[in-house]
Amino acid sequence: MAFQLPELPYDFAALEPTIDAKTMEIHYGKHHAGYVANLNNAIAGTALEGKKIEDILASVSHHSAAVRNNGGGHYNHSLFWSILAPAGTSNFNDKLNIYKAIMRDFGSLDEFKAQFKAAATGQFGSGWAWLCVDKNDKLFICSTSNQDNPLMDVNSFEGTPVLGIDVWEHAYYLNYQNRRPDYVDAFFNIINWQEVSKRFNDANPGGSMF
Numbered sequence: 001m002a003f004q005l006p007e008l009p010y011d012f013a014a015l016e017p018t019i020d021a022k023t024m025e026i027h028y029g030k031h032h033a034g035y036v037a038n039l040n041n042a043i044a045g046t047a048l049e050g051k052k053i054e055d056i057l058a059s060v061s062h063h064s065a066a067v068r069n070n071g072g073g074h075y076n077h078s079l080f081w082s083i084l085a086p087a088g089t090s091n092f093n094d095k096l097n098i099y100k101a102i103m104r105d106f107g108s109l110d111e112f113k114a115q116f117k118a119a120a121t122g123q124f125g126s127g128w129a130w131l132c133v134d135k136n137d138k139l140f141i142c143s144t145s146n147q148d149n150p151l152m153d154v155n156s157f158e159g160t161p162v163l164g165i166d167v168w169e170h171a172y173y174l175n176y177q178n179r180r181p182d183y184v185d186a187f188f189n190i191i192n193w194q195e196v197s198k199r200f201n202d203a204n205p206g207g208s209m210f
């Protein structure tokens with residue numbers, strides 16, 4: 001079964017004013033759809049057909065640049081749409097394991113935001129900033145270039161991403177032009193913390209830490 005564009009769980013306009021409807025329409029309907037089509041073309045007739053995207057990414061150093069760029073693009077955008085919440089519904093609260101983990105590993109939400117923003121604004125050119133969980137259940141922040149991500153076997157670190165921000169200009173230029181820091185600040189208002197916490201729990205099958 002070929003990879004497919006996942007359904008968006010909200011309307012294009014649902015993230016306004018943080019992310020405008022036109023940006024969402026192009027980003028989802030053109031950029032992400034393009035990664036899916038190009039990924040399917042790149043793996044058609046190869047041993048990668050039918051494999052899970054996570055497994056493809058875990059051995060991506062052995063595959064073509066097309067698989068790396070489009071496989072990463074598909075995974076990254078699928079994660080991105082899922083961790084965004086319609087305006088006014090973002091809910092960070094102490095019932096969530098991700099809340100407890102952020103307090104434990106960063107001390108406060110503000111300190112997490114400061115470090116995440118530094119990674120997002122410090123990523124030169126196109127790429128992503130990530131909040132990841134390592135194999136000891138500890139959170140850490142990192143950034144990657146282009147459509148690379150923490151699951152790939154091309155990094156100097158190992159972790160499972162639970163939150164990510166797309167800092168390619170196509171993600172914010174219509175609204176923010178060159179003001180990436182403003183886009184990152186606004187992003188914090190539309191995070192779906194339930195989904196982030198679910199991804200955090202799923203990355204730690206033991207789940208006994210809290």
Ligand code: MN3
Pocket residue numbers: 027031077166168170171
């Ligand atoms: Mn993008």
